[in-house]
Amino acid sequence: MDLNRLDRVTETLWQIPPSGAMRVPGRLFANEELLRDMDDKVYEQVRHVASLPGIVGAALAMPDAHSGYGFPIGGVAAFDPDAGGILSAGGVGFDISCGVRTLHTGLKTLQLAEIRTALADRLGQKIPAGLGREGHLRLNTREIDAMLVGGARWAIEQGYGEAADLDRIEEGGVMTGADPDQVSTLAKTRQRGEMGTLGSGNHYLEVQRVAAIDDPVIASLYGLAEDDILVSLHCGSRGLGHQIGTDYLKRMLAEAPGHGLRLPDRELACAPLASDLGRAYLGALRAGINCALANRQxxxxxxxxxxxEIEPAARLSLLYDVSHNTCKEEEHAVEGRRRRLFVHRKGATRAYGPGHPSLPEALRPAGQPVIIGGSMGTSSYILAGRGAEQAFASACHGAGRRMSRQQAKRRWTGRAVIEELAGRSILIRSPTLSGIAEEAPGAYKDVEAVVTAAEVNGLAKKVARLEPLIVIKG
Structure with a gap:
């Protein structure tokens, strides 16, 4: 990205001043190196988002931002329904409510040493991963609709988990307002056999160790200590979410002229929040969120x-489950006034600060856990949200790609990546070598720089650094 087109506010905050059709400025939370790694399309996409009706504050890009469909991945924007605000399917993304949940195990690194290979092999066998891979659970139409309404609570009622898990999931594990009738038959059919599956791309299951503690007080509140063994799951709403995005983008594009919408980019097809189409998408979106929550459960x-089976002494309790790729109705202060807003976060994590009433009582003094995934061979991080109103209580969600999947496959082979990581005692299990090449650690930005930029800007605070030991990839 050409930095000459930006106004520098601080070392890690940059602004695109309003021009042309922009209604608000664009703001990017990143240092110079991260910005230079961003493709120029991020600049254009932030400007386009800033021109959408009803946007308030600013169009934002997180430190891990890269270009996406319509919105940049790592994009955040809030819309006021009382000011003609809109809903954008491209501002949510195709993998609705893709997210990460992290589990304690009660184990330490030494306890894992003797069982690590057996654990990696069994997880690789038990966890369905890969493009189009189906699981052992097949739902009929009635069950699909119940899942889309009930989310993680539905899954627990079917025997997949513990009631205590719900306290550690955003929205208590269930997004209210879901409407299965607004989800197409094709979307439901695609999901029929995909519950309990990881999918492909950057989705994973990782067994990790806590390598370092940055904030001992918050770490204690989160139940984290150095050398703890954790498990993190990264996945979303699979085929159902993708089909919802596809269905509604087509409808939004077709109906835009009738709503008087002049789109800066076809990929930013949207609908007024007050329209029938806007309400229909919101019902479908919330159903997609529940699908992802049930899937991770x-x-x-x-x-x-x-x-x-492998280590009966382990006790897997949930630390927290965070979603990205969402739009949620929230209250935020804008220009000194509390406003009801619909906050789009595409590849961005909600990051409520200390004291927020929606957080579990045990975590409330620390702020919301923000889980930042690395890139298979690099560190992941657990941060604590600070509730920054300048970002609508949002933070980054991962390392962020610095090259495309095709570029990565031209540069690395899956076998070479496996061997390189094995040399660092990281075990990989995946059904495809090409998927591993696409997700080579070098294809991603420096996750340390990303989380540092988030911390310096007051979006979230570093709590713990995690290192991968076992990675199950799609």
Whole structure:
């Protein structure tokens, strides 16, 4: 990205001043190196988002931002329904409510040493991963609709987990307002056999160790100590979420002229919040969120079964489950006034600060856990949200790509990546070598720089650094 087109506010905050059709400025939270790694399309996409009706504050890009469909991945924007605000399917993304949940195991690194290979093999067998891979659970139409309404609570009622898990999931594990009738038959059919599956791309299950503690007080509140063994799951709403995005983007594009919408980019097809189409998408979106929450809940149950088989002493309790790729109705202060807003976060994590009433009582003094995934061979991080109103209580969600999947496959082979990581005692299990090449650690930005930029800007605070030991990839 050409930095000459930006106004520098601080070392890690940059602004695109309003021009042309922009209604608000654009703001990017990143240092110079991260910005130079961003493609120029991020600049254009931030400007386009800033021109959408009803946007308030600014169009934002997180430190891990890279270009996406319509919105940049790592993009955040809030819209006021009382000012003609809109809903954008491209501002949510295709993998609705893709997110990360992290589990304690009660184990230490030494306890894992003797069982690590057996654990990696069994997880690789038990956790369905890969493009189009189906699981052992098949739902009929009635069950699909119940899942889309009930989310993680539905999964627990079917025997996939514990009631205590719900306290550690955003929205208590269930997004209210979901409307299965607004989800197409094709979307439901695609999901029929995909519950309890990881999928492909950057989705993973990782067994990790806590390598360092940055904030001992918050770490204690989160139940984290150095050398703890954790498990993190990264996945979303699979085929159902993708089909919802596809269906509504087509409808939004077709109906835009009738709503008087002049789109800066076809990929930013949207609908007024007050329209029938806007309400229909919101109902479908919330159903997609529940699908992702249920999916991660079932995967948690499968993971617990593997640990119970390999190491019965393990106790897998949930630290927290955070979603990205969402739009949620929230209250935020804008220009000194509390406003009801619909906050789009695409590849961005909600990061409520200390004291927020939606947080579990045990975590409330520390702020919301923000889980930042690394890139298979690099560190991941647990941060604590600070509730920064300048970012609508948002933070980054991962390292962020610095090259495309095709570029990565031209540069690395899956076998070479496996061997390189094995040399660092990281075990990889995946059904495809090409998927491993696409996700080579070098294809991603420096995750340390990303989380540092988030911390310096007051979005979230570093709590713990995690290192991968076992990676299950799609």
């Amino acid at each position: 079932i995967l948690t149950h499968l993971t617990r079964e593997v640990f119970a």
